[in-house]
Amino acid sequence: MILRKLLSGILGLAGILGVNAFExxxxxxxxxxxxxxxxxxxxxxxxxxxxxxxxxxxxxxxxxxxxxxxxxxxxxxxxxxxxxxxxxxxxxxxxxxxxxxxxxxxxxxxxxxxxxxxxxxxxxxxxxxxxxxxxxxxxxxxxxxxxxxxxxxxxxxxxxxxxxxxxxxxxxxxxxxxxxxxxxxxxxxxxxxxxxxxxxxxxxxxxxxxxxxxxxxxxxxxxxxxxxxxxxxxxxxxxxxxxxxxxxxxxxxxxxxxxxxxxxxxxxxKPTPVETPYTDEIIKEVLSNFFVESYVDDTPTKYYSGVELRTATCENLDVAEVGFVGRTLLNAFNALEYGEGKQRADLVKNANSIFDSYLQHGFSEAGFFNEVVHYKRNFVEKNHSIRRQSEGVYAVLYYLNYEKQHGRKHPEWEKRLKTMLDAFLKLQNPDGSFPRKFKDDFSLVDKSGGSTPSATLPLVMGYKYFKDKRYLEAAKRSVGYLEKELISKADYFSSTLDANCEDKEASLYASTAAYYLALATKGQERAHYAELAKKAAYFALSWYYTWDVPFAKGQMLGDIGLKTRGWGNVSVENNHIDVFIFDFADVLHWLSKEFNEPRFTAFSEVISSSMRQLLPHEGHLCGIAKKGFYPEVVQHTNWDYGKNGKGYYNDIFAPGWVVASLWELLSPGRAENFLK
Missing domain, CATH: 2.70.98 (Beta-galactosidase; Chain A, domain 5)
Incomplete structure (x- = not known):
């Protein structure tokens, strides 16, 4: 025992000396x-x-x-x-x-x-x-x-x-x-x-x-x-x-x-919050104009045009997208909730028409969402993605839960979602992962498991809403895969659908997935999922800027005073910053309390304050044609997505997901309220 302690002390001293060895x-x-x-x-x-x-x-x-x-x-x-x-x-x-x-x-x-x-x-x-x-x-x-x-x-x-x-x-x-x-x-x-x-x-x-x-x-x-x-x-x-x-x-x-x-x-x-004049209420009022001006009602599925728009005009296009960069269904829920709270009948009517039309015309033969539809080109994307499907189910579950709380029932929607969640169980691999892309017949297009955590969220929510333990077990298996293949290996990859690389969203989704399971479990299980959420959160946080990048005179973002601290880089392939956050701010606040880590809450405040800066409104359009169409591809370094370069945006953008992300940032506690 004495010898073991002596050896342990020598090894410990060697470790200390090793750290301080650099001269x-x-x-x-x-x-x-x-x-x-x-x-x-x-x-x-x-x-x-x-x-x-x-x-x-x-x-x-x-x-x-x-x-x-x-x-x-x-x-x-x-x-x-x-x-x-x-x-x-x-x-x-x-x-x-x-x-x-x-x-x-x-x-x-x-x-x-x-x-x-x-x-x-x-x-x-x-x-x-x-x-x-x-x-x-x-x-x-x-x-x-x-x-x-x-x-x-x-x-x-x-x-x-x-x-x-x-x-x-x-x-x-x-x-x-x-x-x-x-x-x-x-x-x-x-x-x-x-x-x-x-x-x-x-x-x-x-x-x-x-x-x-x-x-x-x-x-x-x-x-x-x-x-x-x-x-x-x-x-x-x-x-x-x-x-x-x-x-x-x-x-x-x-x-x-x-x-x-x-x-x-x-x-x-020591990044500090960025001072802006925009309260949560002001931002939602401005962003709500997106729900008004992007609404398209002359197609079988009504939608918000939020994909492939031009910054110079923001004119509506024929592309309807359920999740990823479109987020039509989540925007519809946000518009409904906000519209009823503010007695905005136009927002409520349009949001309900979107849900009603998707229920009637928004599904493939096998019961999956038609993720991307180009109406003028008569094109429907045949390859499904677990991410878009999951984001669609996630949005509809929030919608159904809200409707139920207000005494309104939608048995057809519930039946649709049960069919989809059951299909998720069929898609899930023995190791707990989900394929990134697949077809209506369940054949695989991309078997990569990088998008797996996006499925965890609706599975946990589906368990809570339908009280079906199969969905909770599937969610646990999915996070078991994340723990083994992503979190324990520090290998977060290919969650975003337009790149194959290390990316922010894989770690952010992994942390959020573990957070959802922690909310839905107790005791040692809860503690375990909390640890996983924290471990992945550091990788997600690592993508967010702790400093303010300088811009040259004549570069628009610098001329209007953008501070980059709190904005997140996207991926190795797509080297620009954006406001992808959704409910990760809630994750950080929760982790801060769970682990007594004040940095999480403090930096979440930096993120929340900084992401308000480019809110486009009259007299402060920030290079965007319409009020509330928040910019997406913010080019902060010597890189461009195809046009314009540092200090500007690409000429094509997708405000659909951006509005949805900011709206969730400004709607704290959603997951906890749903799952409690």
Missing amino acids: YAPSNVSASIALKVPGNMAVHYPLILNKLSNGNFDYQLVSNHKLPVLLYQNITGEGQTKQISLWMVALEDVYFNFGEQVKSDARHDDCLFYMPGFWYRRNLRSPKEAPSFHTSDSWLVREDRLSTPMTTIFDEKNKKSISVTRIAEFEDEALTTHKEGEVILSGKTSIGYTGFENVSGTATLSFGYPYKEAPKSYIRKLTLAPSVEAYQFLKKGETLTLTWEIHETTADDFSDCVKQAWEYSYDLY
């Missing part, structure tokens, strides 16, 4: 500066770190060549966290790009990598046309791609992590005339770069200023482009100070690494 020294740090004379290719100069024995700085960075800049560095802090502060003064007018590399003590092949909202593990769920290990094992990216300008290396073998995070005011951005090669900035930028590189087999943190991207830049969906290296102008006599923070810790696994990294970045940046 900033020339043996594991390298730096370089690239200088560019306009009209000429840049020249790259390796820098030598000369230790200074006295004075104001720890190191002077010098080259074998005479440079037109002086470079000094200080290293402060002790133990797990150290700050690197670089001081640069120009002896002549100069265009520069500075970079630094810090080697970890881990083999690159033993490591997983994390860049919040962009890179998870090795991005192997993403195709080779997007940033991933399929293309390279070393990546540098501009900081505004990331929800926190941080890179973390997790040594999976030795359970250690090391990260670098930029500390700055982030106030400036500059336009450029080119997006690849060597680019001279038109003004001052605050955006640098961060990333990881394989340096002779050692996992290495790389960071610098201004930005560069290598080996490829990522300019639009599934489009890698040549690398870019930006050059900042520094006038003779001017000085510049840059600061990064290196942080080390131990972590049990990649999930623990992400959890600790999010807590650390939240504490470092």
Whole structure:
């Protein structure tokens, strides 16, 4: 026993020493500066770190060549966290790009990598046309791609992590005339770069200023482009100070690494709510105009036109979509509930007509929703998705529960939903997963289980509404699959239907699914599902911005003052921010109380406040043609969905799901009230 305790103490001490083993020294740090004379290719100069024995700085960075800049560095802090502060003064007018590399003590092949909202593990769920290990094992990216300008290396073998995070005011951005090669900035930028590189087999943190991207830049969906290296102008006599923070810790696994990294970045940046004049009531009043102007009633199924609209006109189109980006049925429920509360007969009439028409004309022969219908083209999507089907059932269950509370019964709808939920039981695989896409005859189109958590919600609700334990058991099996294949492996993928990659919605849906089951169970089961919800929540949170990305003058989002903190990046493939939240805010508030974690509630308030900013109304249309048609594809970095780029929206958008998401954010407690 004594020997065991002694060995345990030695191992524990080794772990502590391992965490604090990093020392900033020339043996594991390298730096370089690239200088560019306009009209000429840049020249790259390796820098030598000369230790200074006295004075104001720890190191002077010098080259074998005479440079037109002086470079000094200080290293402060002790133990797990150290700050690197670089001081640069120009002896002549100069265009520069500075970079630094810090080697970890881990083999690159033993490591997983994390860049919040962009890179998870090795991005192997993403195709080779997007940033991933399929293309390279070393990546540098501009900081505004990331929800926190941080890179973390997790040594999976030795359970250690090391990260670098930029500390700055982030106030400036500059336009450029080119997006690849060597680019001279038109003004001052605050955006640098961060990333990881394989340096002779050692996992290495790389960071610098201004930005560069290598080996490829990522300019639009599934489009890698040549690398870019930006050059900042520094006038003779001017000085510049840059600061990064290196942080080390131990972590049990990649999930623990992400959890600790999010807590650390939240504490470092301390994001606060964004002040806006929009109360919940004001927002709902403005958004309700979407229910009025998008309503289409000259088709067999009435619907809200919320898909494939043009931002310039917001004119209604022929596309009716049940879930995903259309969310017609959830919008109909929201319009009904709001319309009755506000005595808006027009909203009530239209919402009821949508439910009535879908009951009559909205189903396939096998009893699934016709998910997407293009009326003018006479096209009905034959491939079903578990996500859209689930979102449709979810909306109708809220509708039926509301109607029942008001003394109105809909036995035909109940019969339809029972048929659909029974079909879900048939679709469910032995491992608890659901196929992503399938046909009316139950044959599979996409067997991937990434969308499984979307089915959990209506199954739990169906159990409560119909008092059928089969649905609860199916929900438990689905979360059993999530626990085994997604949550325990920290591998959240392919929940969204327009990408095959690591994405926010997979972790958000997984956390929400476990939350629903926690609400529907008791005792140890409830505690277990609560733990799963919390574990997945950190991954969902990691996609949300803790900082405000700077925009250049002339980029609309900057000109109207958008603060990006609280907005969520979408996926590796789709590198823009949006307001996807739905009832995840409720999950965060609940988890905050369950686990006494004030960060969850505090950051939920940041999300809620920030997502109000682009509310389009008279005098504040934010680049949208109609009041209440809230924007969707908000392009915050050097990436576009096809049009316009940073600081603007794509020209095509889907306000249907956006309105539904914001409405749920502003309707707290729905799940708890339904399931209590």
